[in-house]
Amino acid sequence: xxxGTGAVGLDMESAALGAIxxxxxxxxxxxxxxxxxxxxxxxxxxxxxxxxxxxxxGLWRVARRPSCLAxxxxxxxxxxxxxxxxxxxxxxxxxxxR
Numbered sequence: 884x885x886x887g888t889g890a891v892g893l894d895m896e897s898a899a900l901g902a903i904x905x906x907x908x909x910x911x912x913x914x915x916x917x918x919x920x921x922x923x924x925x926x927x928x929x930x931x932x933x934x935x936x937x938x939x940x941g942l943w944r945v946a947r948r949p950s951c952l953a954x955x956x957x958x959x960x961x962x963x964x965x966x967x968x969x970x971x972x973x974x975x976x977x978x979x980x981r
Contacts, residue, residue, distance in 0.1 A: 914972050916965035919958060926954025 931941030
């Protein structure tokens with residue numbers, strides 16, 4: 884999708900929320916950060932950990948491919964960095980709107 888549109892980011896969830904906010908005439912702002920890059924694949928299908936029923940499948944995949952743990956740790960570091968950036972943005976935004 885990025886190659887076809889020239890986009891540098893894609894955020895479909897916020898677009899849907901924004902459409903509803905516009906319809907309801909509610910002010911709306913989106914501030915998001917990126918935790919993984921376009922050319923990075925997630926090391927594991929994290930959807931397997933959404934329900935107790937599929938947890939064993941997720942654990943089995945990690946056990947079969949322990950190398951994915953390095954990718955999980957990379958994603959953790961990137962997510963922490965993204966959280967710091969988002970916090971900084973919110974602090975600056977709130978200070979500028981006072």
